Amino acid sequence: MDIKTNNMENQNVIITINREFGSGGREVALKLSEILNLKVYDKAFLDSVCQQFNLTEEEIEKIKAEKKNWWSEFCRFYKQFGVIDSKDADMNTTVTPLQLYHAEAKAMRELAEKESCIIVGRAGFHVFKDRPNTIRIMLIADMDHRVERIMDKYKVDEKEARKLIDNTDQARENYTKTFAGVSRYDARNYDLVINITPFTTDQVAQFLAYNLRLKYTL
Numbered sequence: 001m002d003i004k005t006n007n008m009e010n011q012n013v014i015i016t017i018n019r020e021f022g023s024g025g026r027e028v029a030l031k032l033s034e035i036l037n038l039k040v041y042d043k044a045f046l047d048s049v050c051q052q053f054n055l056t057e058e059e060i061e062k063i064k065a066e067k068k069n070w071w072s073e074f075c076r077f078y079k080q081f082g083v084i085d086s087k088d089a090d091m092n093t094t095v096t097p098l099q100l101y102h103a104e105a106k107a108m109r110e111l112a113e114k115e116s117c118i119i120v121g122r123a124g125f126h127v128f129k130d131r132p133n134t135i136r137i138m139l140i141a142d143m144d145h146r147v148e149r150i151m152d153k154y155k156v157d158e159k160e161a162r163k164l165i166d167n168t169d170q171a172r173e174n175y176t177k178t179f180a181g182v183s184r185y186d187a188r189n190y191d192l193v194i195n196i197t198p199f200t201t202d203q204v205a206q207f208l209a210y211n212l213r214l215k216y217t218l
Helices: 025-036 044-053 057-065 067-081 086-090 097-114 143-154 158-179 201-215
Strands: 014-019 039-041 117-120 134-140 192-195
Touching: 014 025, 025 039, 025 117, 025 201, 097 117, 134 201, 143 158
Parallel strands: 014 117, 014 134, 039 117, 134 192
Antiparallel strands: none
């Protein structure tokens, strides 16, 4: 990591963490958030949506599945972030995955204006690729390491663990290539790539926190 004096102390710091399924990357993000006292946004982002709109995850998923009503509910959700004007919420339009990607990206940028934070996945590395005060991190691990973690976490055998890893890897890569137009495995998309295998998640989190504090006021 290139450690330089930060010349933009007044701008929020955004840490994006992409990770291979089963690597332990999300655990690293959570531990890093505790050390730096920063919020983590990943699937937990859905929890904040549930609270803001007094909806359960099941209700949100149901809305997403109902094509006729999806767009209005989607707009109602993102209006909280200033992403969509009120008049747009009444449009009788079917949202596309590409529209969702861009709206979600804009919502993330809105969050970045409000606070320093850690964003896990969600193509954050691409969304913030040109933004100053952003560190884009990729966490990977050897396959045996990943299989062992998935077997332990989901209580499945080795065959099922490998299947879960393959399916998740493919889905994430397809999503990234479709909407970001790049491969999530291209190291040029990141400022730092770490193979977690030789380390504990605590060690990786401490390493990242130490270097981030050298560069930024965190």
